[in-house]
Amino acid sequence: MPAPFDTKTGHDQHGRYPEATTVEDFRRNLATVQARIEAACHRAGRDPAGVRLLPVSKTKPEASLRLAHAAGCRMLGENKPQEAYRKWETMQDLTDLQWSVIGHLQTNKAKLVARFASEFQALDSLRVAEALERRLQAEGRALDVFVQVNTSGEASKYGLTPEGVPAFIQALPAFCALRVRGLMTLALFSAEAERVRQCFILLRTLRDQLRQDVPASIRLDELSMGMSGDFEIAIEEGATVVRVGQAIFGARPLPDSYYWPGEPCTQKSPS
Numbered sequence: 001m002p003a004p005f006d007t008k009t010g011h012d013q014h015g016r017y018p019e020a021t022t023v024e025d026f027r028r029n030l031a032t033v034q035a036r037i038e039a040a041c042h043r044a045g046r047d048p049a050g051v052r053l054l055p056v057s058k059t060k061p062e063a064s065l066r067l068a069h070a071a072g073c074r075m076l077g078e079n080k081p082q083e084a085y086r087k088w089e090t091m092q093d094l095t096d097l098q099w100s101v102i103g104h105l106q107t108n109k110a111k112l113v114a115r116f117a118s119e120f121q122a123l124d125s126l127r128v129a130e131a132l133e134r135r136l137q138a139e140g141r142a143l144d145v146f147v148q149v150n151t152s153g154e155a156s157k158y159g160l161t162p163e164g165v166p167a168f169i170q171a172l173p174a175f176c177a178l179r180v181r182g183l184m185t186l187a188l189f190s191a192e193a194e195r196v197r198q199c200f201i202l203l204r205t206l207r208d209q210l211r212q213d214v215p216a217s218i219r220l221d222e223l224s225m226g227m228s229g230d231f232e233i234a235i236e237e238g239a240t241v242v243r244v245g246q247a248i249f250g251a252r253p254l255p256d257s258y259y260w261p262g263e264p265c266t267q268k269s270p271s
Helices: 022-043 060-070 080-088 107-116 126-139 160-176 193-213 231-236
Strands: 052-055 077-079 098-101 119-123 143-150 179-187 222-224 241-244
Touching: 022 052, 022 060, 022 107, 022 126, 052 077, 052 222, 060 077, 060 119, 077 080, 080 098, 098 222, 107 119, 107 126, 107 241, 119 179, 143 193, 143 222, 160 179, 160 193, 179 193, 193 231, 222 241, 231 241
Parallel strands: 052 241, 077 098, 098 119, 119 143, 143 179, 179 222
Antiparallel strands: none
């Protein structure tokens, strides 16, 4: 007998989301997530139109991504640049499909991201900014970027410290191919909602402070925060982008340490 299914969240009693294998599965999952987004917006007195859902397809096979596209997904989030690049190469027939790279980037992979991505959500060093700028200039492209901030204070996580963000933002106008859209964070992986919430509050507060003295070419309209396990809390605290994977595609077979290299799997909320 299958485990009881929670129609509100879309997962079974063990907290695992069943794998989506048909277009209808994806449509149902997307509708469920959207309903949760709308409910969180209602609680916060926000317009749901102000929250963008980014489906995260990392580790999922091309066939699954094609089903998601058929169900209406037009931008997909990927964690590993090489995996994302391979998928882009084989799916160029889907001319309206865009790609967001949401994971840590090494400078030697900047050429891949510059070639295909529409968005990069993990900018956290000037070395990466320089590498992207050089490659983007060669490609004749521009890239929307989010500055990643480590709001949990965990040494295992990537991202700038909150204290390091103001100076970093002031340096970014030098990179004209990088269109700064906002900030991104990964919250503490904890069952204590208030500890998770504090990460999101910190990012929003930091953004609001930065806006008082931001360079003219920098926009800080967006807050990318919240994944499958915590996106409703993030929305309540001002998220404009939520990165949701498992609630749309289904549970992944491997621990999060695979998807987020260098970080213990116990410290990452599932996307």
